[in-house]
Amino acid sequence: xxxxxxxxxxxxxxxxxxxxxxxxxxxxxxxxxxxxxxxxxxxxxxxxxxxxxxxxxxxxxxxxxxxxxxxxxxxxxxxxxxxxxxxxxxxxxxxxxxxxxxxxxxxxxxxxxxxxxxxxxxxxxxxxxxxxxxxxxxxxxxxxxxxxxxxxxxxxxxxxxxxxxxxxxxxxxxxxxxxxxxxxxxxxxxxxxxxxxxxxxxxxxxxxxxxxxxxxxxxxxxxxxxxxxxxxxxxxxxxxxxxxxxxxxxxxxxxxxxxxxxxxxxxxxxxxxxxxxxxxxxxxxxxxxxxxxxxxxxxxxxxxxxxxxxxxxxxxxxxxxxxxxxxxxxxxxxxxxxxxxxxxxxxxxxxxxxxxxxxxxxxxxxxxxxxxxxxxxxxxxxxxxxxxxxxxxxxxxxxxxxxxxxxxxxxxxxxxxxxxxxxxxxxxxxxxxxxxxxxxxxxxxxxxxxxxxxxxxxxxxxxxxxxxxxxxxxxxxxxxxxxxxxxxxxxxxxxxxxxxxxxxxxxxxxxxxxxxxxxxxxxxxxxxxxxxxxxxxxxxxxxxxxxxxxxxxxxxxxxxxxxxxxxxxxxxxxxxxxxxxxxxxxxxxxxxxxxxxxxxxxxxxxxxxxxxxxxxxxxxxxxxxxxxxxxxxxxxxxxxxxxxxxx
Numbered sequence: 343x344x345x346x347x348x349x350x351x352x353x354x355x356x357x358x359x360x361x362x363x364x365x366x367x368x369x370x371x372x373x374x375x376x377x378x379x380x381x382x383x384x385x386x387x388x389x390x391x392x393x394x395x396x397x398x399x400x401x402x403x404x405x406x407x408x409x410x411x412x413x414x415x416x417x418x419x420x421x422x423x424x425x426x427x428x429x430x431x432x433x434x435x436x437x438x439x440x441x442x443x444x445x446x447x448x449x450x451x452x453x454x455x456x457x458x459x460x461x462x463x464x465x466x467x468x469x470x471x472x473x474x475x476x477x478x479x480x481x482x483x484x485x486x487x488x489x490x491x492x493x494x495x496x497x498x499x500x501x502x503x504x505x506x507x508x509x510x511x512x513x514x515x516x517x518x519x520x521x522x523x524x525x526x527x528x529x530x531x532x533x534x535x536x537x538x539x540x541x542x543x544x545x546x547x548x549x550x551x552x553x554x555x556x557x558x559x560x561x562x563x564x565x566x567x568x569x570x571x572x573x574x575x576x577x578x579x580x581x582x583x584x585x586x587x588x589x590x591x592x593x594x595x596x597x598x599x600x601x602x603x604x605x606x607x608x609x610x611x612x613x614x615x616x617x618x619x620x621x622x623x624x625x626x627x628x629x630x631x632x633x634x635x636x637x638x639x640x641x642x643x644x645x646x647x648x649x650x651x652x653x654x655x656x657x658x659x660x661x662x663x664x665x666x667x668x669x670x671x672x673x674x675x676x677x678x679x680x681x682x683x684x685x686x687x688x689x690x691x692x693x694x695x696x697x698x699x700x701x702x703x704x705x706x707x708x709x710x711x712x713x714x715x716x717x718x719x720x721x722x723x724x725x726x727x728x729x730x731x732x733x734x735x736x737x738x739x740x741x742x743x744x745x746x747x748x749x750x751x752x753x754x755x756x757x758x759x760x761x762x763x764x765x766x767x768x769x770x771x772x773x774x775x776x777x778x779x780x781x782x783x784x785x786x787x788x789x790x791x792x793x794x795x796x797x798x799x800x801x802x803x804x805x806x807x808x809x810x811x812x813x814x815x816x817x818x819x820x821x822x823x824x825x826x827x828x829x830x831x832x833x834x835x836x837x838x839x840x841x842x843x844x845x846x847x848x849x850x851x852x853x854x855x856x857x858x859x860x861x862x863x864x865x866x867x868x869x870x871x872x873x874x875x876x877x878x879x880x881x882x883x884x885x886x887x888x889x890x891x892x893x894x895x896x897x898x899x900x901x902x903x904x905x906x907x908x909x910x911x912x913x914x915x916x917x918x919x920x921x922x923x924x925x926x927x928x929x930x931x932x933x934x935x936x937x938x939x940x941x942x943x944x945x946x947x948x949x950x951x952x953x954x955x956x957x958x959x960x961x962x963x964x965x966x967x968x969x970x971x972x973x974x975x976x977x978x979x980x981x982x983x984x985x986x987x988x989x
Contacts, residue, residue, distance in 0.1 A: 370479040371525060371572050377472045384479045385457040393455045398470045400439040401451065408435040409453035412462075412786070413815045414838070416448035420464040420476075424616050428452050428460035428480070444816075445473060455479065492596035495524040498589060501575060501695075502648045503610030503724035504618040506807060506921060511721050511945055513605030515650035517580040517659055519695035520564075521573055522600070527551060528569035528593055535568050538694050543661030544577065550593055555579070557587030557604050565660035565694065577660065577695040578604065580653040607652035607672055607718040609697070611726045619806060620794040622714060622726025623647045634710055634746035634753075637729035637737045638703050643686065646676075646699040646714065648723070651688050664690035674699070675717045677941055679707040679730070680801040683714075703730060709798025710737040710746060715941060720894065722945045725803045727793050739798055752972060755787040759818060760972040761867060763965070765825070765857040765874050767850040769882075770982045776850040778825040778857060780834060780841035782867050782970070783815035795926065799909050802927035802942045807920075818969070821864030827857050850977075854879055857977065861967065868968030876977040880904035880931070880958050888954060890987040893943035897954075904931035904958045905977075911957040912936055916946035916988045923947060931958060943988065952986040 370387045376396040381404060383392020393407040403409060412419065435454050445451075451463040461479040468474070497507060501519040505512045514520045528551040538544050544565035546552060551569045553576055555562050560583050564576035574591065582604050589602045612623040614631070624632045625645045638644050652672040657664045669689045676683040676699060687700040699716060711727040729737040729746070736746030752758050763780040797803040817839030824833050827849035834841035849855055854877040863869035880903040891897045899912055912927040923946050929936035946952070962976040 370477075373466070373474070373476045375472055375474040378470065384453060384461045384477060385455045385459060387479070393453060393461075396473045397439075398442075400441050401445060401473070402439045403437045403453075405456045407453060407456050408437045409440070409451055410435050411440050411444040411816050412450040412452050413783070413817070414446065414449050416450075417464065419450045420462055423450070423452070423462045428454075428462060442468065442470075451475075493524060493526040493591055493593050493598040495522055495527075495589075495591060495598045495600040497523045498600050498602050499523070500608065500610035500650055502612040502618065503650075504806070505610070505724060507601070507603070508918065509806075509921065509923065509945075509947055511608060511723065513603045513608040513721065514578050515605055515608045516578055516582055516584070516653035517657070517695060518578050518608070518610070518650035518697075519567065519575060520578055521575045522553075522589070522591060523573055524591075524598065524600075525572055526593065527571055527574050527591060530570055533568040533570040533573065533575075536566065537662075538660060539662035543658070544694060552592050554590045554592075555582050555587060555602060555604070556590070557585045557602075558583045567695075579659055580655055580657070605721065607650060607674070608721050609648055609650040609674075609699070609716040609718065609723040611646060611648040611714065611716065611723050613724075613726055615794075617794065618724050619803075620727065620796075621711075622728055624714070624726070624728040632728050634729050634749045635736045637710075637731045637734060637746075639732065639734045640703050640705045640707055640730070642703050643700060644703060644728070646701065646716070646726075647691070647696070648699075648716075649695050649697050650723075651697040651699065651716075652718070654690060657690060657694075660694050662694070663692040664694060666690070666692065673718060675941075676701045676714070677717065677939075678704055678714050679709075679712045679798065680939065681707065707800075708732055708737070710739045710749060711793050711796040711798045711803075713797055713801050713803045715804075717941045717944075720944050722804075722941050724806065725945075727797065727803065730798075739796075748972075753787050755971065757784050758787050758971045759784045759866070759969060760974075761818075761820065761870075761965075761967060761970045762974045762976075763823070763859045763872065763874075764975065765827075765845075765850060765855075765876065765977045766980060767876070767879060767978075768980045768982065771984075776845040776855075778832070778834060778843050778845060778859070780820070780823045780859070780861075781839065782818035782820045783839070784818055784866075785815040797926055797928055799928045799930060802912075802925055802938060804942060804945045805924045805926065807922055818866035819864035820867035820967075821862035821869070823862075824860045825857055826860075827855060850876060850879075852879060853877075859975065863967075866969050868970075870965050870967035870973075872963075872965035872975045874960055874975050874977040876905070876960060876979070878903050878905065879979040880910070880956075882956050882981040885956075885981055885983055888983065888986070890989055891943065891952075891954070892989050893946060893948070894940050896937050896940045896943060898935055898937040899954075899956060900935045901956060901958075902934065905960045906931070908958060908961055910936065911959065912938060912955075913957065914938070914946070914952060914954045914986070914988075916949040916952040916986075918947035918949055921947070946988050948988055950985065950987045952988045953982065953984050954986045955980060955982040 378398035381395040449465040453461040548566040562579040562582045567575040681704040683701040716723040738745040829846040858873040915924040957980040959978040962974040
């Protein structure tokens with residue numbers, strides 16, 4: 343099959359990609375306060391009979407409405423829950439009342455309304471007299487309680503990466519699809535994707551809404567893919583100058599503005615779960631989406647989807663079909679599993695703003711979470727992952743204790759009840775301490791299907807602000823947990839659902855130790871016994887010499903020792919304002935060193951308050967306990983450095 347042929351057979355898949363942005367589905371975005379013994383309608387945004395009632399001690403469901411507690415993940419969980427994720431989790435929704443213990447501040451609730459819409463709720467205050475929350479109901483009809491007045495704009499984002507403004511790779515590229523988030527942005531409740539193949543192509547005014555962008559005293563008018571009250575998507579005209587300017591939205595003779603930085607190129611890769619991170623929308627030449635059970639092979643051509651490759655002056659940014667032009671004039675590098683991948687095409691997919699990058703999988707890669715990123719100068723895309731195996735058989739990540747069969751099985755469930763016990767020895771500056779922990783949580787199955795936060799050995803991923811807490815779960819009761827070391831037994835204390843205890847000096851030494859765990863069983867989890875052995879812990883040999891990191895040059899970490907046949911996890915964070923960007927790398931322990939490459943570090947904001955740490959886990963093993971679908975027991979040793987200067 344020739345490159346031209348599979349570039350031009352994109353109609354069905356491209357329609358799905360264009361319709362898939364998570365923010366597109368938002369409709370009612372509001373806040374509410376309910377006094378005890380009152381009800382609320384999430385479908386209309388009004389008080390009174392509808393979907394939920396607050397009794398003062400619980401949240402109950404009315405009629406056919408149902409829901410579930412999604413844990414206490416706060417705004418990090420709430421902000422990144424999409425309609426897709428809620429729909430996946432929806433199979434676990436029930437009409438069981440949610441008790442006050444799960445309605446504390448920062449608790450997140452998922453609901454399916456009487457109208458069949460999915461909603462997410464974030465608790466902002468709660469007591470016996472009232473409860474207050476913010477919420478989003480996807481695809482509902484706005485009622486009198488949904489707000490009013492003129493339009494407001496809160497952010498402008500790449501339609502696929504969702505990278506927040508102010509981060510190094512957050513610019514909106516010429517010719518790319520962007521999404522505006524706000525309120526009162528248009529007249530229609532439900533977004534309706536416009537067909538660029540119809541006469542005239544995409545419109546510049548839709549449902550009473552229009553946009554202008556002014557940069558360096560030049561004003562352009564974007565074409566629109568859809569509008570709704572809370573989200574508008576358009577294409578940044580190729581002719582918009584690069585630089586910092588203003589985007590103005592006008593609706594019903596009223597306007598709102600938001601700052602915008604227009605750049606030549608800033609690619610955003612599409613993700614399968616629409617969250618900007620995790621498993622990517624990667625296809626083979628026949629447009630089959632790559633999943634755990636049908637991975638790609640080295641030397642195979644694959645297609646990456648997204649937007650922001652850069653301007654194409656030979657296209658008009660609003661009509662189908664766009665011309666197929668390989669934009670070789672735009673400096674573009676593709677990285678896969680830390681290796682440079684050959685690019686055979688980068689340009690439009692025939693749909694305005696929707697781009698394809700066709701690459702060849704490098705040799706020597708394997709795993710269920712092989713990362714991919716696109717670099718253009720010093721601007722790096724969001725990072726996605728995909729599955730690779732040498733012969734195309736289901737992927738395996740032995741070092742992570744998972745394989746394709748397990749992942750596919752877990753992802754296909756409504757929820758997954760998981761349990762983990764672990765022992766650790768941590769070195770933070772001049773302090774060394776050891777502890778034991780355990781957690782038992784019921785997660786939405788999408789946690790396992792999305793691949794969020796996971797990376798295969800030999801490479802790195804970037805985790806955007808809030809990205810590590812996309813999913814939260816319901817705490818399970820496992821009874822009393824006891825850990826026994828050479829210093830004797832100790833009972834773990836349960837706080838906010840996590841079991842934890844510090845171990846006495848000598849329980850885990852610089853040469854290791856063995857810890858046994860025993861659980862009595864509780865209301866949700868049965869009794870169990872297991873142990874972890876930690877022999878030959880590693881030492882971070884060049885820790886003291888790393889105080890500043892030049893992001894454009896990378897940084898190498900060195901170590902000696904470590905648990906045999908395991909991996910070293912290298913983690914770092916950099917914070918600017920309230921936003922923390924982090925990275926995770928996995929390296930073979932036997933290598934003794936690893937270099938975090940520039941294409942990873944360039945996605946971090948410059949900061950003098952960053953961190954860098956090394957963790958080495960024992961090979962995880964399962965243990966048996968009734969009520970659990972997935973278990974892990976392991977030990978780890980970690981070294982932590984704070985106040986790293988990322989330059």
